[in-house]
Amino acid sequence: MSRARLxxxxxxxxxxxxxxxxxxxxxxxxxxxLVSYASHREPPESPQSVAIELRFGPYRPKIDxxxxxxxxxxxxxxxxARFYLGTELDWQMLRIPFVGxxxxxxxxxxxxMSAAAPFTAPPHAPSGETTTLTIMPMYAxxxxxxxxLARQASIPIxxxxxxxxxxxLWWAGNDLGTSRYSDAAGEHTGHxxxxxxxxxxxxxxxxDAIDRHASAQLDNExxxxxxxxxxxxxxxxxxxxxxxxxxRVGSDGWVMGLALEM
Amino acid sequence: xxxxPLASLAVPAALAALALTSARSAEAQSIxxxxxxxxxxxxxxxxxxxxxxxxxxxxxxxxxxxxSGTVTGYLGSGSALQVWVGATGTDCRxxxxxxxxTGQCWQVPIxxxxxxxxxxxxxxxxxxxxxxxxxxxxxxxxGGTPTGAGESVAACYxxxxxxxxxxxxxxxxLLWTAAGGALPSNATHYVWxxxxxxxxxxxPTVTSVDGADTFLKVHFSEPSTVTDVSGFRFYCRAASSGxxxxxxxxxxxxxxxxxxxxxxxxxxxASIDGDADAGDAASNACxxxxxxxxxxxxxxxxxxPIAGGACSGxxxxxxxxxxxxxxxxxxxxxxxxxxxxxDTPYAVAIVGLDALGNIGDVSTAACATPAQVTDFFxxxxxxxxxxxxxxxxxxxxxxxxxxxxxxxxxxxxxxxxAARRSRRRS
Numbered sequence: 001m002s003r004a005r006l007x008x009x010x011x012x013x014x015x016x017x018x019x020x021x022x023x024x025x026x027x028x029x030x031x032x033x034l035v036s037y038a039s040h041r042e043p044p045e046s047p048q049s050v051a052i053e054l055r056f057g058p059y060r061p062k063i064d065x066x067x068x069x070x071x072x073x074x075x076x077x078x079x080x081a082r083f084y085l086g087t088e089l090d091w092q093m094l095r096i097p098f099v100g101x102x103x104x105x106x107x108x109x110x111x112x113m114s115a116a117a118p119f120t121a122p123p124h125a126p127s128g129e130t131t132t133l134t135i136m137p138m139y140a141x142x143x144x145x146x147x148x149l150a151r152q153a154s155i156p157i158x159x160x161x162x163x164x165x166x167x168x169l170w171w172a173g174n175d176l177g178t179s180r181y182s183d184a185a186g187e188h189t190g191h192x193x194x195x196x197x198x199x200x201x202x203x204x205x206x207x208d209a210i211d212r213h214a215s216a217q218l219d220n221e222x223x224x225x226x227x228x229x230x231x232x233x234x235x236x237x238x239x240x241x242x243x244x245x246x247x248r249v250g251s252d253g254w255v256m257g258l259a260l261e262m
Numbered sequence: 263x264x265x266x267p268l269a270s271l272a273v274p275a276a277l278a279a280l281a282l283t284s285a286r287s288a289e290a291q292s293i294x295x296x297x298x299x300x301x302x303x304x305x306x307x308x309x310x311x312x313x314x315x316x317x318x319x320x321x322x323x324x325x326x327x328x329x330s331g332t333v334t335g336y337l338g339s340g341s342a343l344q345v346w347v348g349a350t351g352t353d354c355r356x357x358x359x360x361x362x363x364t365g366q367c368w369q370v371p372i373x374x375x376x377x378x379x380x381x382x383x384x385x386x387x388x389x390x391x392x393x394x395x396x397x398x399x400x401x402x403x404x405g406g407t408p409t410g411a412g413e414s415v416a417a418c419y420x421x422x423x424x425x426x427x428x429x430x431x432x433x434x435x436l437l438w439t440a441a442g443g444a445l446p447s448n449a450t451h452y453v454w455x456x457x458x459x460x461x462x463x464x465x466p467t468v469t470s471v472d473g474a475d476t477f478l479k480v481h482f483s484e485p486s487t488v489t490d491v492s493g494f495r496f497y498c499r500a501a502s503s504g505x506x507x508x509x510x511x512x513x514x515x516x517x518x519x520x521x522x523x524x525x526x527x528x529x530x531x532a533s534i535d536g537d538a539d540a541g542d543a544a545s546n547a548c549x550x551x552x553x554x555x556x557x558x559x560x561x562x563x564x565x566x567p568i569a570g571g572a573c574s575g576x577x578x579x580x581x582x583x584x585x586x587x588x589x590x591x592x593x594x595x596x597x598x599x600x601x602x603x604x605d606t607p608y609a610v611a612i613v614g615l616d617a618l619g620n621i622g623d624v625s626t627a628a629c630a631t632p633a634q635v636t637d638f639f640x641x642x643x644x645x646x647x648x649x650x651x652x653x654x655x656x657x658x659x660x661x662x663x664x665x666x667x668x669x670x671x672x673x674x675x676x677x678x679x680a681a682r683r684s685r686r687r688s
Contacts, residue, residue, distance in 0.1 A: 063642070070645030076638040117474075120634040128472020128479035128630075131637035169653055172639035175474065175598060179639035181650070190639035192650045247642065247649025 048225040048261050051090040051105075051145070055232075057255035059084035059111040061135060062248045066239075076131060077113045081253070084111040090143045092261070100146040105162065107139045117174065129174055135249045137168040137236065139198040150226075156206035158228065166198035166236045168249045194238035194246040202232030204259060228259040291335020293343070293436050293452040299330040300454065303386070315429065317618040318460040320389045321418035326373065327392075330384045333438055335450060340441025341379070345370045345387050347395070349423075350431035350455055355445060367435070368395050392432070393417040393460060418460055427490060427616075429459035462622025463491045463614035471610050471630035475637075477600040478630050480587075482612050489592075490616040496587035496599050497624070498610040586610075607631045 058081030063073040086109025093103035112134045116126035141164030149155040172179045172190035179190030207227045208215035218224050236250030304325040306313045316325075333343060346354040348367035359365040370392055375385035394417050424430045436452040439445055463484065472479045478498075484491055589597035599610060611627040636644070643650065 063647075067642070067645045067647055070641070072638065072641035072645050072647065076641055115638075117635045117637040119473075120636045124636075127474050127633070127635045129474035129477075129635045129637065131639075133638055170649075172637070172642070172650075174635075174637045175479065176477065176600065179637050181640050181643040183643065188639075188643055188650045189652060190650055191652060193653045194649065245648040247647060 046219050046223045046225060046262075049092055051088075051092060051143075051259055051261045053088040053090075053107075053230070053257055053259045055084075055086040055088060055107070055109065055255045055257040057084050057234075057257075058082070058253050059135070059251045060253060061133075061251055062237075066244060066248050073133075076117070077115045077133070082111050082113050084109055084137075084251070084255070086110065086137070086255070092145070098148050098152070100144065100148055100158070100160075102142065102144050105141050105143040105164075107137075107141070109137045111135050111137075131179070132171075132173045134171045134173075135168055136170070137166065137238075137250065139166040139236070140164050141198055141200070145204070150206045150209075154209075156209035158204040158206060160202055160204065162198070162200040162202075164198050165195065166238050166250055167193065167195045168238055169193050170247060170249050192247060194240070194249050196236070196238040196241055196248075196250060198237075198250075199235045200232050200255075202230055202255075204228035204230040222262075224260050224262045226261040228261075229256070230259050231256045291333070291438055291450040293331060293333045293438055293450055295329055295331030295436070295452050295454070301328045301330075302326065303328065312457075312618055315457045315459060315618055316389050316392060316432075318418050318462070318620040319618075321393050321460055325389045326386045327389065327434070328375075328384065328386050329436065329452075329454070330382070331436075331452070332382050334380050335438065342376075342439055343372070343383065343385065344437045344439050345372060345385070346435040346437060347392050348433055348435070350433045352433070354433070354435040355437065355451055357445065370394070370434075387434075390417055392434070392458070393420065393423060395423045420460075423458055424461055427461050427463060427488070427622075429457040429490075429618075432456055432458045459616070459618050460620060462616050462620035463488050465623035465625045466494060466612045466614055468610065468612055468625050468628040471628045473630045473632045475635040476602050476604055476632055477598050478602065478608060478610060478632055480597050480599060480610055480612065480628075481595060482597075482625070483595060484592075484614060488614070491592040491614050492617045492619075493588060493590040493592075493615045494594060494597060495585060495613050495615065495621070496589075496597060496610055497584040497613070498586040498599055498602075498608045499584050500603070500606050500608050602632045604632050604634055 060079075060081045061073060064071040086107055088105055088107035090105035091103045092101035095101050112132060114130055114132040117129045117131040118124040119127050139162075141162040143160060143162050145158055145160040147158045150158050170192060181188045181190070205228060207229060215227070218227070232255045233253075234255055235252050237248075238246065238250035239248050240246045300314070302320075302325055304320065304323055346360060346367045346369050348354045348359060352359055352366045354360060354367035359367045360369070370387045372385045373388055373391075375383065423432075432455070434454045434456065436454075437445060438450050466482045466484045468480065468482050470481045472481070480496060482494065484494075586601075587597055587599040597612075599608070602608060607629055608631070609627040609629050612625045614622040616622070639650065
């Protein structure tokens, strides 16, 4: 199938899901007037003002972009991605009619790499010493969630975008503690911070669509209006806004997870 | 009064005197020692669970138990308190158990204080003498004075009282005896129960020793059946090459002669490889009771020469001068030996410690050489990287970075407060 036909087909598939869901609800209510009546009414929701995300995914810091010839990160830790775990809190400050919510968000994550440090002398065989790099990425972003499709058209997809500032703390260490390096300028300690831009685009799948009754019950009992599964493409450029004098511990990649609106 | 009346009074008077004496003999005897009446000359362990246990270190340090109490009951001239020890469950009041030929109890000499009259008493007995059963030379006879009491540190490593690694429950009897050490049928006694544990864990197995930058990483294992382990100690010695390849002489750097490390032949100090090698130096810490110098009596280190032959099962080859690291925890499988010299081979051996601090058997040694290592940060800075020097580096953009970090904290607090206010309002 060509790309020109692929997009309309995908949209039709998503739309049909909403139609099918309604049809199923109606069919399930046939013969039962109370069920049939309820399926046509949106249950009342509790107020919604925040979103919380639990995020995880691969993490490959872009450290070697600063030193493309030596590639100290890849030489030490290899090219495999490491596991990243994070969380985000968004305040849905504004509701834009027929669009969605807009507001600030803060994110915090953690990842760690370790490997056997090589001996300095050739052939640079792995030693018994473990070298580590720990990164705690954070970001402050503006978040726009376009939930009009989910709220008005019963299409359980919420695309969103995030744009803001990224900031990360990092530590480099070994078995004896924090790493150190001495040169003509003195001794340098192996921990620091990096900052730059943070951009993300993603889509959320509304899990409420799977069981609206359970979703309504969850809202009544806990105040959780909506729950989502999301997938996001992230671009984190922690290079000091282009100055390039920091360890570029940001990562470009994808993140997935669960989100709750309440 | 006529003589007949006086004579008639003599027998009753004699009978009365006899009755009085008998009554005095039949007076109830007792030995009372309050809880506060038991102390130790070297103090108690900080772990109150094992406060009264008798350990290898107690034995080596010549710790003494002090009993302070009160004894009542007259048994005639020559009465005295005796101290007997037996495994809990063995009644040392039974003369058969105190028999030199068949008994399971052994008498312990009182080293200070006396208890030969009624009233308050204080007496001291040596932990090492309690462990003297280990010598297998119990020469005590019924009512006799103990001789050949083991003051040698060898008693502290023996297997006569404690055959395995598990602690042995012992009962210390204070027996109030009549002249000659005879125990009257109504003898009273005091029993104090404690545990005796002078054996450490069995030798761990060194699985590998990996070189690193001025340190070694030691990987080891302890048999899963061993439960009484609280930690491990590492002992190491720099190997060197010299004129005699089998000896550890002072290091002679020879560019053409590679430095080797043979964990057995190259280490003359048996505290590392667990057996004596020919030409073992005088500093060999094998403790040989037969050649111990008097100064060794209270130390695990034997400064006297070894007559030759391997350390026997009663001798523990440990030289604290070679202690180079330790790790706590019964489940530890890895430890670091730090502060070493790069490019020098080292032989490393391990011992386990139990909850009482008893040092166990030494493992087979393994060799490794620390050498310079390039870790990630060194590789990064060495290649020209600019990052590092703290979270609040004071370079030109550093102040901006630090301000940004502070802004994040403020923003997080503000966002959380605003979201909370919004939910409250709705």
